[in-house]
Amino acid sequence: xxxxxxxxxxxxxxxxxxxxxxxxxxxxxxxxxxxxxxxxxxxxxxxxxxxxxxxxxxxxxxxxxxxxxxxxxxxxxxxxxxxxxxxxxxxxxxxxxxxxxxxxxxxxxxxxxxxxxxxxxxxxxxxxxxxxxxxxxxxxxxxxxxxxxxxxxxxxxxxxxxxxxxxxxxxxxxxxxxxxxxxxxxxxxxxxxxxxxxxxxxxxxxxxxxxxxxxxxxxx
Amino acid sequence: xxxxxxxxxxxxxxxxxxxxxxxxxxxxxxxxxxxxxxxxxxxxxxxxxxxxxxxxxxxxxxxxxxxxxxxxxxxxxxxxxxxxxxxxxxxxxxxxxxxxxxxxxxxxxxxxxxxxxxxxxxxxxxxxxxxxxxxxxxxxxxxxxxxxxxxxxxxxxxxxxxxxxxxxxxxxxxxxxxxxxxxxxxxxxxxxxxxxxxxxxxxxxxxxxxxxxxxxxxxxxxxxxxxxxxxxxxxxxxxxxxxxxxxxxxxxxxxxxxxxxxxxxxxxxxxxxxxxxxxxxxxxxxxxxxxxxxxxxxxxxxxxxxxxxxxxxxxxxxxxxxxxxxxxxxxxxxxxxxxxxxxxxxxxxxxxxxxxxxxxxxxxxxxxxxxxxxxxxxxxxxxxxxxxxxxxxxxxxxxxxxxxxxxxxxxxxxxxxxxxxxxxxxxxxxxxxxxxxxxxxxxxxxxxxxxxxxxxxxxxxxxxxxx
Numbered sequence: 149x150x151x152x153x154x155x156x157x158x159x160x161x162x163x164x165x166x167x168x169x170x171x172x173x174x175x176x177x178x179x180x181x182x183x184x185x186x187x188x189x190x191x192x193x194x195x196x197x198x199x200x201x202x203x204x205x206x207x208x209x210x211x212x213x214x215x216x217x218x219x220x221x222x223x224x225x226x227x228x229x230x231x232x233x234x235x236x237x238x239x240x241x242x243x244x245x246x247x248x249x250x251x252x253x254x255x256x257x258x259x260x261x262x263x264x265x266x267x268x269x270x271x272x273x274x275x276x277x278x279x280x281x282x283x284x285x286x287x288x289x290x291x292x293x294x295x296x297x298x299x300x301x302x303x304x305x306x307x308x309x310x311x312x313x314x315x316x317x318x319x320x321x322x323x324x325x326x327x328x329x330x331x332x333x334x335x336x337x338x339x340x341x342x343x344x345x346x347x348x349x350x351x352x353x354x355x356x357x358x359x360x361x362x363x364x365x366x367x368x
Numbered sequence: 369x370x371x372x373x374x375x376x377x378x379x380x381x382x383x384x385x386x387x388x389x390x391x392x393x394x395x396x397x398x399x400x401x402x403x404x405x406x407x408x409x410x411x412x413x414x415x416x417x418x419x420x421x422x423x424x425x426x427x428x429x430x431x432x433x434x435x436x437x438x439x440x441x442x443x444x445x446x447x448x449x450x451x452x453x454x455x456x457x458x459x460x461x462x463x464x465x466x467x468x469x470x471x472x473x474x475x476x477x478x479x480x481x482x483x484x485x486x487x488x489x490x491x492x493x494x495x496x497x498x499x500x501x502x503x504x505x506x507x508x509x510x511x512x513x514x515x516x517x518x519x520x521x522x523x524x525x526x527x528x529x530x531x532x533x534x535x536x537x538x539x540x541x542x543x544x545x546x547x548x549x550x551x552x553x554x555x556x557x558x559x560x561x562x563x564x565x566x567x568x569x570x571x572x573x574x575x576x577x578x579x580x581x582x583x584x585x586x587x588x589x590x591x592x593x594x595x596x597x598x599x600x601x602x603x604x605x606x607x608x609x610x611x612x613x614x615x616x617x618x619x620x621x622x623x624x625x626x627x628x629x630x631x632x633x634x635x636x637x638x639x640x641x642x643x644x645x646x647x648x649x650x651x652x653x654x655x656x657x658x659x660x661x662x663x664x665x666x667x668x669x670x671x672x673x674x675x676x677x678x679x680x681x682x683x684x685x686x687x688x689x690x691x692x693x694x695x696x697x698x699x700x701x702x703x704x705x706x707x708x709x710x711x712x713x714x715x716x717x718x719x720x721x722x723x724x725x726x727x728x729x730x731x732x733x734x735x736x737x738x739x740x741x742x743x744x745x746x747x748x749x750x751x752x753x754x755x756x757x758x759x760x761x762x763x764x765x766x767x768x769x770x771x772x773x774x775x776x777x778x779x780x781x782x783x784x785x786x787x788x789x790x791x792x793x794x795x796x797x798x799x800x801x802x803x804x805x806x807x808x809x810x811x812x813x814x815x816x817x818x819x820x821x822x823x824x825x826x827x828x829x830x831x832x833x834x835x
Binding site: 163164165166168170171174175176178179180181182183193199202203231232233236237238239240241242244259260261262263266267270271320321322333334337338340341343344347348351355356357358360361 | 384385387389391393395397404405407408411416418421422423424425432433445447448450451454488490491496497498512513514515516517519520523524525526528530532562563566567593596597598617618619623624626627630662683684686687690781782783800802803804805808
């Protein structure tokens, strides 16, 4: 996983609440069996004026000039700014892959949907929940200064604006550690393999009907 | 010390290792797999040279991409076909049990889990699918995960989880005639909002919930995620125990009795404390119709499309304006004046046998209205389809002008060939009315199966109690 320590980049304002993962990456692109290549079709229905299908050359499609990510300098943005309940709906991790493939490293919103929030950390995308009035003030700052860059400092849990204002954010300590180190959490979990096997052995006695498949062979 | 909630009991029973910071490594008993969110996880295992920890805890089924017509002809779309055959290949390579497209037991992953007795009370259930919350209806801790977590569960049979807050949603009082589980959950989402349950596990309780069948409880828990909650659940009662008495993967004989004795303990203690309690009066819930592009944008069928001008919160008002523009609706329009083009009866929310019976009962010899260009019934599984045909429901639908399809997710998310065209308006028993969900530019109104059937016959929304 790509590690995250500090990042400075342009902020793209997406002034909507309840941005769902169907909007971030529509269903037709979920047919891919890969983790890459979702960037050109991120926000497909809002971004293009013509319908898209997998396998198309998306650079040849008609872009919606009103959509923020089609406009200079937001087409180079690496921080996405949105309203409450960002990433709601489907569990599709493709939504996170689409954002990172587009170039985003962080999303700032007043709140996030749980599954999207989890998925982000697995892919080095930092979801930053700020207070509603703080998000509002960043929206206003970006409106005044399009191309405004914010600096995200994960070790110190703070977002810094060029005018010197700062916004502190909360993050779970374990997640922070994994993100800064870019750790593979499967390898970390497998350090507890003995505990997993011990749990299985104990549960086979308590709830044997859940272990019909492994009477003879516990654990991998 | 206060007693435990059902969520806490289920969570505590599955802790493999407590990290001491509020997170714990949680054992996963049942892992459901479908073709859309698993290929990258299998690939991850392969790249890391890992094997699944316990294939016997897994059950795979293709559902999102499968065609609902001419199943024997295979999948026409080559990209969809490749995704389904990738699942077949992965299951073969890793030794995972799969119900392939040709299997009678194939169906929507959340329909077949309980139907097979693969998901059981007291189990932890995950799937790379947000509607995994469905299985909470049987007293399980069930929630959707992303593909990285799918890979994590495959490799370790565990997930690192933070204890969530708990919310009890109490619906007391007797539901009126024609008011179904779907109306209950839509009313709940309308009340608490689409993010109202974020960060919580919801337990649905109260006499109205208890009065629902297990299948009805599944419809309620299914849409927990539409209220923001990853997990929704209902306490085990005798209906739950009886539901599993004849399921293929469920325990039998003496083992069943032993399991049932444990299952009966799966309820919140009387003195358990919830972080939040929400109450609704079941007797006041009316048949619901959604009018916007988020499931919280919902109201009673006898109401009107709301007016953003009456809303003071500017962000909310702007969201409503965008939704009405997308939906092609004027504020203050009576819901019953809204004409529809298509009807979809199906999805993991409402494609169980009881849903099909409820829809068929409303048809009563009527015929799909002329302005409705397509009305389709997509059973949740091959077994649901078989049962419906045994009861003659297929004939009721066909004679009324509905299409009778083969099982799959179908037009709930339109990954297969079933979809809305731009501007088309659909009465749908599915779970999401997001922009483009049922096809780019399509307009979705969420309703119960009975309300969908009534709308199909009338050509517009009607109060099923007067239909």
